[in-house]
Amino acid sequence: MADRLVDLIADLKENEALQATRELLETETDPLVILDQCKQATEIVGKRFEAGKYFIPDLLMSGEILQQVSEIVRAKLTKEVETSYVGKMVIGTVEGDIHDIGKNIVTFLMEANGFQVFDIGVDARPEKFVEAVKEHQPDIVGMSALLTLAFDSMKKTVDALQDAGLRDQVKIVIGGCPIDENVAAFTGADAFAKDAQEGVVLAKKWVNA
Ligand code: B12
Known part of the structure; x- marks a missing residue:
């Protein structure tokens, strides 16, 4: 079936x-x-x-x-949403990319697992991530990209968080069908997740550490 x-x-x-x-x-x-x-x-x-x-x-x-x-x-x-939040996440699809179905799945699965999620949408510039991190003080930043062209945007976003002095306050996870450990290393993210469920497991591990 x-x-x-x-x-x-x-x-x-x-x-x-x-x-x-x-x-x-x-x-x-x-x-x-x-x-x-x-x-x-x-x-x-x-x-x-x-x-x-x-x-x-x-x-x-x-x-x-x-x-x-x-x-x-x-x-x-x-x-099945829990009543008190276990952690906070800012998530968005990076600049140049408008694919959002995977990001939306991650968002609702994170919410279903007790995270408060601030979704900044698609084609989100690095500055938009920086502003959202300043405003919401999340534990985790999630970035999504399905275009190989958008890997640069992911790297620029990590760099922008670094330049704003926010990099050490957050864990960064990236995802999307072409993303692997090499892309994670290239962008400077802490980890990548192959699917939404893996993202949730990682996020829970981070907030419980
Ligand atoms: C649907 C689709 C579209 C739709 C998007 C609609 C929407 N609202 O998102 C439309 C028609 C708009 C579109 C447009 C384009 N697309 Co398109 N699209 C797809 C398609 C068929 C499915 C993508 C999808 O939704 N997958 C389903 C979701 C659930 O999977 P996912 O995103 O991978 O997400 C899962 C995981 O990766 C992970 N995940 C994702 N993000 C994150 C983030 C975090 C933090 C975590 C933890 C996990 C995580 O969790 C999710 C759930 O498990 C793919 C084919 C494919 N193989 O993926 C092509 C594909 C991505 N598209 C492609 C292309 C080329 C384009 C266009 C450039 C086409 C064109 N010439 O205009 C444009 C680009 C527009 C732009 N600037 O972004 C190529 C990309 C090739 C490349 N190497 O870059 C693909 C791979 C098709 C192909 N094989 O050629 N597309």
Whole structure:
């Protein structure tokens, strides 16, 4: 059943994908399994785009479906939100990049795990991160990027936090499908997370340390 969702999203069958998501939740499928299915589907969409089988409108359509699936899953997860915050996070998609589905998933999963999250949106300039850190005094800064071109923006953002004297106050985690340990080293972030769940585990470890 869950594998069917991967195909429905990858084949851009919007209504059927949303219906399948609701059915999976009704049968008590773990929301995290559904999010993982979304990730698998996007990999297929990405490959079809690279192969010239899908075009920009198809990417847009897949983005819309993913957004709606996320919202359905989010409604389920937010019922389990804790009452007192365990930590604070500022999150954004870095300058030059407007992909936000992954960032939004991280946001609601962090919230569902008791973090207060300040989402500064997409195409966020380094200065915007600096202002948000000054204002909200978070424990953690999360940066998202799906474009390889945006790695430079991540590095500039880490440098800007350093220049503002804020670097030592926060832990920085980066994520997005092309991000790995080499990108983390290049940008000067403390760590990278391959998915939202890994980000939550890392964040909890940091605030409990
Ligand atoms: C949907 C989509 C779009 C949508 C985005 C809609 C939206 N609101 O986000 C639209 C159509 C707008 C779009 C536009 C473009 N896109 Co696009 N897009 C995608 C696609 C198909 C899926 C991305 C997605 O949402 N994935 C689902 C989420 C859930 O996964 P995720 O983001 O990786 O997030 C998970 C983890 O990575 C992690 N994570 C993510 N961020 C963070 C942050 C933190 C702190 C943590 C802890 C974890 C974490 O947790 C998430 C959940 O587990 C990908 C293909 C792919 N393989 O990803 C291409 C892809 C990213 N796009 C690509 C391209 C080229 C573009 C365009 C340049 C196309 C164009 N010529 O205009 C533009 C760029 C616009 C811009 N300036 O940003 C390329 C990038 C190639 C590259 N090497 O840079 C890809 C890889 C497609 C491809 N294979 O060629 N795109």
